[in-house]
Amino acid sequence: MQFFLINALDCLVISLFLYLLVALRDHIRRGGLSYPPGPPSRPIIGNLLDVPKYAPWIAYTDMSKKYGGVICLRIFSQVVIVLCSVSALKDLLEKRGEIYSERPSLPIAEMFDMNWPIFMTGMTETCREGRKLLDRGLRPGEMIPYRQMMQEKTREFLAQLYSTPKDFLAHIELLQGKLIMSLAYGYDVKDGDKILEAPVQASKIMTPLVVPGAVLVNYLPFLRYIPSWVPYFSYEPLAQIVRKLSERIKNEPIDFVKRALHNGTAVHSLASEHLQELEGLVGSKRQKQEEVVSVAMGSIYHAGSDTTTSAMHSLFLALVLFPHVQRRAQAELDVVIGRDRLPTFDDRPRLPYIEALCKELMRWQMVTPIGLPHSSSKDDVYRGFFIPKGSIMVANAWTILHDPEEYPDPEDFKPERFLDEDGSVRDDPTLSFVFGVGKRICPGRHFVDATIFIVTSSVLSVFNVTKAKDESGNEIPVKAAVALDGGVVVHPKKFECCILPRDKVAEDLISANALS
Numbered sequence: 001m002q003f004f005l006i007n008a009l010d011c012l013v014i015s016l017f018l019y020l021l022v023a024l025r026d027h028i029r030r031g032g033l034s035y036p037p038g039p040p041s042r043p044i045i046g047n048l049l050d051v052p053k054y055a056p057w058i059a060y061t062d063m064s065k066k067y068g069g070v071i072c073l074r075i076f077s078q079v080v081i082v083l084c085s086v087s088a089l090k091d092l093l094e095k096r097g098e099i100y101s102e103r104p105s106l107p108i109a110e111m112f113d114m115n116w117p118i119f120m121t122g123m124t125e126t127c128r129e130g131r132k133l134l135d136r137g138l139r140p141g142e143m144i145p146y147r148q149m150m151q152e153k154t155r156e157f158l159a160q161l162y163s164t165p166k167d168f169l170a171h172i173e174l175l176q177g178k179l180i181m182s183l184a185y186g187y188d189v190k191d192g193d194k195i196l197e198a199p200v201q202a203s204k205i206m207t208p209l210v211v212p213g214a215v216l217v218n219y220l221p222f223l224r225y226i227p228s229w230v231p232y233f234s235y236e237p238l239a240q241i242v243r244k245l246s247e248r249i250k251n252e253p254i255d256f257v258k259r260a261l262h263n264g265t266a267v268h269s270l271a272s273e274h275l276q277e278l279e280g281l282v283g284s285k286r287q288k289q290e291e292v293v294s295v296a297m298g299s300i301y302h303a304g305s306d307t308t309t310s311a312m313h314s315l316f317l318a319l320v321l322f323p324h325v326q327r328r329a330q331a332e333l334d335v336v337i338g339r340d341r342l343p344t345f346d347d348r349p350r351l352p353y354i355e356a357l358c359k360e361l362m363r364w365q366m367v368t369p370i371g372l373p374h375s376s377s378k379d380d381v382y383r384g385f386f387i388p389k390g391s392i393m394v395a396n397a398w399t400i401l402h403d404p405e406e407y408p409d410p411e412d413f414k415p416e417r418f419l420d421e422d423g424s425v426r427d428d429p430t431l432s433f434v435f436g437v438g439k440r441i442c443p444g445r446h447f448v449d450a451t452i453f454i455v456t457s458s459v460l461s462v463f464n465v466t467k468a469k470d471e472s473g474n475e476i477p478v479k480a481a482v483a484l485d486g487g488v489v490v491h492p493k494k495f496e497c498c499i500l501p502r503d504k505v506a507e508d509l510i511s512a513n514a515l516s
C-alpha cells in the first residue's frame with residue numbers, strides 16, 4: 001500500500017513538472033504573444049469540455065459574438081482555431097494558403113485505414129497529383145459531356161418518385177450514387193446495387209469521428225493501443241469493419257474500369273480517361289500513377305455521395321416548408337419552358353429564379369457547416385496573435401452565411417436574396433464558402449452545381465411537393481431541423497412529404513421520359 005502511495009505521489013509530481021515544462025516551452029515559443037481569444041482553458045484538458053459535440057456551428061457562432069472572428073480552443077495540447085468571419089477565412093486559408101492547406105493527421109483515420117482519401121490527407125505527392133487530376137477533370141467545361149447522362153439519370157429519378165414517392169430519400173441516395181459512379185467510373189448502377197454500400201456506410205461511421213474534439217484518441221493517440229478485448233473502450237471492432245469498407249471503396253470500382261478497358265467495354269469516365277493517359281508507362285512509374293487515379297476516384301466516390309444527397313434532401317424540405325417558393329419557381333418554368341418537355345441544361349440561363357433557388361438551397365441548410373478541418377504547417381502571427389504550427393483550423397462558414405446583417409431572416413428560405421432588382425441573378429462570392437476555402441476547396445463543386453440545377457428544375461416542372469397527411473387528413477407538421485447524430489456532413493432530420501404529379505400533363509411527361 002505504502003509502495004502504491006509513493007508511486008502515486010511520484011506520478012503527480014512528475015505530471016506537474018511536465019505540465020510546467022510544456023507551459024514554459026509554449027511561452028518561449030510564442031515569444032510573448034498570446035493565442036487568439038477564446039473561452040478560458042482548464043489545466044491539462046484545456047477546453048475539452050467547451051468543445052461542442054452537437055451542432056458546433058451554432059455554439060461557435062455564439063462564441064464569436066463574445067470573442068470575435070478568430071477563436072482559440074485547446075484540447076489537451078492541441079490548438080484549435082475556429083474562423084467565423086469572411087476576412088479571417090480569406091486572410092488565412094486563402095491568402096496564406098501555403099501555410100494553412102494541410103489536413104490534421106487523425107489517429108482514428110490511420111487506425112481505420114481511412115487516411116488515404118484526398119480529403120483526409122495533408123499535401124503529400126499523391127494528394128497534390130490527385131487534386132490536379134480532379135481540378136482538371138471537374139472544371140465546368142469538362143462537365144458538358146456528362147450532361148446527357150445527368151439528364152437521363154434525373155428522368156429515371158422522376159419515374160421512381162412517381163411510382164413510390166414515400167421512398168423519396170432512398171431514390172435520392174440512388175440517384176446520387178448513379179451520378180457519381182457514372183462520372184468517376186462509367187459504371188451503370190442498378191437498383192439494389194451493392195457497390196454503393198461501402199461509401200455510404202463508411203461515411204456514416206467516419207464523419208462524426210473527424211469533427212474536432214469529437215474523439216479522444218485524436219488528442220491522446222496512446223488510446224489506440226487499448227486491446228480489442230477491452231469492452232466499450234477499444235476502437236478495434238469498429239476499425240475492422242471500416243478497414244474492409246475502405247479497401248472496397250478504393251479498389252472495387254477502379255478494378256471494374258481496368259477490366260472494362262482491357263475488354264474494350266469501358267464507357268467515358270474520369271477514371272477511364274486518366275487510365276488511358278497512362279498508356280506507355282510501365283513498372284513502378286505506372287504503378288504510382290495508377291495509385292493516384294485510384295486515390296482520386298475513390299475520394300470523389302466517397303466525398304460525393306453523402307454530401308449531395310443531403311442537399312437534395314433539403315430541397316424537398318424547402319419545398320414543403322415554403323410553398324410560395326415552389327409556386328414561383330413553377331411559374332417561371334411554365335413561362336420559359338412550357339409544359340410539353342422537361343428542362344435541360346440549355347434552359348439554365350433563362351431561369352434566374354431557379355438559379356437563385358439553387359443558391360439559397362446551398363446557403364440555407366448547409367451540408368458542411370464547419371467545412372473540413374485544415375491544419376497549419378508553420379508557426380504564424382495573425383492580427384498580433386500567435387497560431388502555432390499544427391493548429392487545427394475550422395472554417396465555420398455557417399456563422400457567415402447565417403449572419404442576419406448580410407442575410408436577413410437567415411432561417412427563412414428566400415431565393416430573392418440572390419436576385420437583383422431587375423430579376424437577374426446576383427453574384428455572391430461569399431456563397432462559395434459552402435465548398436470550403438483556398439487550395440483545398442471542394443473540387444466537386446461544379447458537378448454539385450450542375451446536379452442541383454437539373455434535379456431542382458426537373459422535379460419542380462412535374463411535381464407538387466407538400467406536407468404529408470395523417471389518416472384523419474391532418475397535415476403532418478414538418479420542421480427545418482438537422483439530425484444531430486451527424487458529423488462534418490449534416491442531414492435534415494427525416495420527414496414525410498407528399499409528392500404528386502402537378503396534373504395529367506405532368507404525369508404523361510414523366511412516363512414518356514421514363515420510356516425514352
Ligand code: HEM
Nearest residue numbers: 118119300303304307308367371372435436437440442444
Ligand atoms: C453539396 C455537396 C458538397 C458540399 C457542400 C461539399 C463541400 C466540401 C467541403 C466544405 C470540402 C472541404 C474544403 C476545404 O477543406 O476547404 C470538400 C472537399 C472535397 N470534396 Fe466536396 N462537397 C460536396 C460534394 C462533392 C462532390 C459531388 C464531390 C466529387 C465529385 C466532392 C469531392 C470533394 C473532394 C475530393 C474533397 C477533398 C478536397 C481536398 O481535400 O483537397 N465533393 N467538399
